[in-house]
Amino acid sequence: MEKPILVFQTDFTYKEGAVCSMYGVVKSTDRTLEIFDGTHEIPHFDTWSASYRLYQSMRFWPKGTIFVSVVDPGVGTARKACIAKTKDGYYIVTPDNGALTHLKEYVGIEEVREIDEAVNRLKSTEGTSIFHGRDLFGYCAAKLASGIITYEEVGPAYSIDEIVVHEIHQPTFSEGKAEGIFEICDPNFGNLWSNIPVDEFIEKGFNYGDIINLTIRHENEVVYHEKVPFAKSFGFVKQGEPVVYTNELMKVAVAISLGNFRETYHVDFGHDWVVELEK
Amino acid sequence: MEKPILVFQTDFTYKEGAVCSMYGVVKSTDRTLEIFDGTHEIPHFDTWSASYRLYQSMRFWPKGTIFVSVVDPGVGTARKACIAKTKDGYYIVTPDNGALTHLKEYVGIEEVREIDEAVNRLKSTEGTSIFHGRDLFGYCAAKLASGIITYEEVGPAYSIDEIVVHEIHQPTFSEGKAEGIFEICDPNFGNLWSNIPVDEFIEKGFNYGDIINLTIRHENEVVYHEKVPFAKSFGFVKQGEPVVYTNELMKVAVAISLGNFRETYHVDFGHDWVVELEK
Amino acid sequence: MEKPILVFQTDFTYKEGAVCSMYGVVKSTDRTLEIFDGTHEIPHFDTWSASYRLYQSMRFWPKGTIFVSVVDPGVGTARKACIAKTKDGYYIVTPDNGALTHLKEYVGIEEVREIDEAVNRLKSTEGTSIFHGRDLFGYCAAKLASGIITYEEVGPAYSIDEIVVHEIHQPTFSEGKAEGIFEICDPNFGNLWSNIPVDEFIEKGFNYGDIINLTIRHENEVVYHEKVPFAKSFGFVKQGEPVVYTNELMKVAVAISLGNFRETYHVDFGHDWVVELEK
Numbered sequence: 001m002e003k004p005i006l007v008f009q010t011d012f013t014y015k016e017g018a019v020c021s022m023y024g025v026v027k028s029t030d031r032t033l034e035i036f037d038g039t040h041e042i043p044h045f046d047t048w049s050a051s052y053r054l055y056q057s058m059r060f061w062p063k064g065t066i067f068v069s070v071v072d073p074g075v076g077t078a079r080k081a082c083i084a085k086t087k088d089g090y091y092i093v094t095p096d097n098g099a100l101t102h103l104k105e106y107v108g109i110e111e112v113r114e115i116d117e118a119v120n121r122l123k124s125t126e127g128t129s130i131f132h133g134r135d136l137f138g139y140c141a142a143k144l145a146s147g148i149i150t151y152e153e154v155g156p157a158y159s160i161d162e163i164v165v166h167e168i169h170q171p172t173f174s175e176g177k178a179e180g181i182f183e184i185c186d187p188n189f190g191n192l193w194s195n196i197p198v199d200e201f202i203e204k205g206f207n208y209g210d211i212i213n214l215t216i217r218h219e220n221e222v223v224y225h226e227k228v229p230f231a232k233s234f235g236f237v238k239q240g241e242p243v244v245y246t247n248e249l250m251k252v253a254v255a256i257s258l259g260n261f262r263e264t265y266h267v268d269f270g271h272d273w274v275v276e277l278e279k
Numbered sequence: 280m281e282k283p284i285l286v287f288q289t290d291f292t293y294k295e296g297a298v299c300s301m302y303g304v305v306k307s308t309d310r311t312l313e314i315f316d317g318t319h320e321i322p323h324f325d326t327w328s329a330s331y332r333l334y335q336s337m338r339f340w341p342k343g344t345i346f347v348s349v350v351d352p353g354v355g356t357a358r359k360a361c362i363a364k365t366k367d368g369y370y371i372v373t374p375d376n377g378a379l380t381h382l383k384e385y386v387g388i389e390e391v392r393e394i395d396e397a398v399n400r401l402k403s404t405e406g407t408s409i410f411h412g413r414d415l416f417g418y419c420a421a422k423l424a425s426g427i428i429t430y431e432e433v434g435p436a437y438s439i440d441e442i443v444v445h446e447i448h449q450p451t452f453s454e455g456k457a458e459g460i461f462e463i464c465d466p467n468f469g470n471l472w473s474n475i476p477v478d479e480f481i482e483k484g485f486n487y488g489d490i491i492n493l494t495i496r497h498e499n500e501v502v503y504h505e506k507v508p509f510a511k512s513f514g515f516v517k518q519g520e521p522v523v524y525t526n527e528l529m530k531v532a533v534a535i536s537l538g539n540f541r542e543t544y545h546v547d548f549g550h551d552w553v554v555e556l557e558k
Numbered sequence: 559m560e561k562p563i564l565v566f567q568t569d570f571t572y573k574e575g576a577v578c579s580m581y582g583v584v585k586s587t588d589r590t591l592e593i594f595d596g597t598h599e600i601p602h603f604d605t606w607s608a609s610y611r612l613y614q615s616m617r618f619w620p621k622g623t624i625f626v627s628v629v630d631p632g633v634g635t636a637r638k639a640c641i642a643k644t645k646d647g648y649y650i651v652t653p654d655n656g657a658l659t660h661l662k663e664y665v666g667i668e669e670v671r672e673i674d675e676a677v678n679r680l681k682s683t684e685g686t687s688i689f690h691g692r693d694l695f696g697y698c699a700a701k702l703a704s705g706i707i708t709y710e711e712v713g714p715a716y717s718i719d720e721i722v723v724h725e726i727h728q729p730t731f732s733e734g735k736a737e738g739i740f741e742i743c744d745p746n747f748g749n750l751w752s753n754i755p756v757d758e759f760i761e762k763g764f765n766y767g768d769i770i771n772l773t774i775r776h777e778n779e780v781v782y783h784e785k786v787p788f789a790k791s792f793g794f795v796k797q798g799e800p801v802v803y804t805n806e807l808m809k810v811a812v813a814i815s816l817g818n819f820r821e822t823y824h825v826d827f828g829h830d831w832v833v834e835l836e837k
Binding site: 011012013014018019021022028035045073074075125127129131134 | 620
């Protein structure tokens, strides 16, 4: 059987030698393992974004792929280090600090095990407690991928109910109206992604081509209120104009064609960024 | 026969999960495919730079390598999605939006085919129209690399004359004089690269060691005019001093030794940035 | 025998096509070679940082791994191009310009050879002298990794004493006191890493849980002086508070919990940044 691929995401950036050291440990454990960068530019200490990025990309990888997510503000403290297995057959090696939020809610966690540091931690670096990406998560993931340990040998299972999660906000709908939050952004193009599934949105009477009353509130104050077209892609509106569109995860999102909505209108994501769409 | 390597370039950055999702689709199509990053930091929507970066790096890869270039401001609109084959044996999977400009001009396109979305698009994501890097270009490139489809099965061929290209500016020469434009920069070190081939430059009487009258005009206004040495490398002038040199593609370029010409003199690239060199 | 992995570090960034061209040359030399990014974000021309990053990550890779380090302000000039072999069995392909400093001091260099450009330079690009990462270091490293040349065939050996090195500063100790410099930073999280080994530090009477008098001087002027706890990790102090901790290389370092010490206190690294710790 083919060994699973390892996909890493962290808030380390590639500016110095941390990612390189981490990958070195993997290749020293098993030279044949295949490693991919997810992203190393998760915002510092942002376990919500870590959770969302896992949810965003995981489904596109082969079943069995092992994701290593190291956004770990509590490194070296009592927070659990775990490996979760999703109901659709992927593994996530991560501190149990909220990074499993979206997968638990939208995909389902089948099993979770606490990494036993006594056997699954790199021995040569035991004097330091601040780089578990290299010494614990990366190393243990490599052992699992390689077949050196089974999933059961990661460490003891614990209750899925104990997994640390962030609060997830659900959108609300009525005929011709939908309300949700911006739950993440595209930090590159400056698009904002809501938590409103397009399927339900369309069910409530919205169609491509509609002009929509779009209202964005931050802490209950209106920061944006305009009529904006709902279109299949950016190019259906003129350069510089806003558009409501269906994003890559089939959720309602907003953008500026050839522009940056987030920077232009100083809009961001989080539970206090409410988006309302009305016909 | 070995399967070709896939080299990706985009304007996505690595800040979030887009590249990761795209590569997941490739590995789900064929686990054995080999993927490399070209660059994911093409300036947003800049199909000229996309074209130049393909031209810059392609020749150094093994024949048969498949380049996937996704700088796609028109994603989801009527612009063609294509796979071109160069006269020297490489493939480029790209929106037909100018990204083939330099390869068509300097290498030659042997054949170009429009991707048939009915058969070569990822089925599971058909509800969204804004991520063809993942759903069309990456997926179809993986099928081609894997041998699941032949080049002919990409879709119908169309005339090479129909390929969308940007205007290419040609340098002009007289004895002891050359004029061209800065056609691209090195955004890292701040060097500016002209479109003047060094071979012709030297033929017109320029030699390493010469002191050259270098004039740079922007929209016909002189923004830089100095005597600058022509040298084989940066270290032949003192730190902080400008130099005319032969760049990695054998074109005339300008730099500051251990400095940044572009930022220091507020010089940039494009058809309205004219460079004149005179003995 | 398995071919060694190639790990590259440069100051090129991934913004344009340089890394891509360099890796293309490797894969054209031997399609089966495995390439990893170390970092391509070494500060421009900073051979000290190049040296430190090699030292930071190398030990975690399989023995025999070949590191290619291209921070090369003197490209095309008389500086030597070399391949060094460490006493613990790694290879480094680099300009001999200080990049071997830490490995020579802390690991030991067993042998060093000057690359013979007459045989180990890419022929097709001989008209340009400014991209040895692609044309010399990457190409020669690929030949060595592939087994096309032996280590002896790289070129003539020269004396290890001739290797260009930066000055290394040693820490000083007395009972209950340690003094050193910040020799590098973590540019991502803003932590500062001293040259003081934790083992000696603890030997001089310091223990986790101690409150330490931490003094930082720049050019003999005190820029920071506070009582700071010595802890195993960041999370043992409150958010926003400073901490003295044991870094990933078992040296004494300073950080702000969930913050950025370097930016907050305008502290940096170098021989003129002295750190003093007293009980």
